[in-house]
Amino acid sequence: DADVTQTPRNRITKTGKRIMLECSQTKGHDRMYWYRQDPGLGLRLIYYSFDVKDINKGEISDGYSVSRQAQAKFSLSLESAIPNQTALYFCATSDLQIGDPRGTDTQYFGPGTRLTVL
């Protein structure tokens, strides 16, 4: 979806390096997410943010940190990359409003960043 962009699209790095993956969206959504995808494991949630002042850990947050610089920007950092962080990373946004249980939380994904840690 062109409304959600991720940079870089591909990255090869070495063990111990600090890496930042960036996500920008023009959909005007408050909610943003970072997922990791590995073969056979589906989409696993790393961190999510319901608005600029809200950051929450997902199921696999160890070794990762995030920053929500603005409504439109949500970056994911690997402070010291390790080989088992090699994966496909997706950013997503959704239109669910905070505290509104009636929404659908339909998610709009970016194109993904393929990260390889050697």
Added chain:
Amino acid sequence: GQQVMQIPQYQHVQEGEDFTTYCNSSTTLSNIQWYKQRPGGHPVFLIQLVKSGEVKKQKRLTFQFGEAKKNSSLHITATQTTDVGTYFCAVLVADSGGSNYKLTFGKGTLLTVNP
């Protein structure tokens, strides 16, 4: 936390055969969404089901929500090579505080089609 089990993990069919993937939950769901991810692509929203026993169709795709709202299925009639990809179900669950909701994805079913 609430889990959704999706089966099968993989399915290979001959072009023209039908395909079905299932999502099952131990608890009652408020709704369920389905996404498709083409090889090399990103997940794309297909549909949402909300009502008990709901059935929705999109061309050759039929989506069903169980009467008890604990399971759902996606059925593709007469598969084509364009159907290749991974199909995910996703359900809305309350966070630990109970006041906000977020989507939780099943592990997906990878469909391959032999032409």
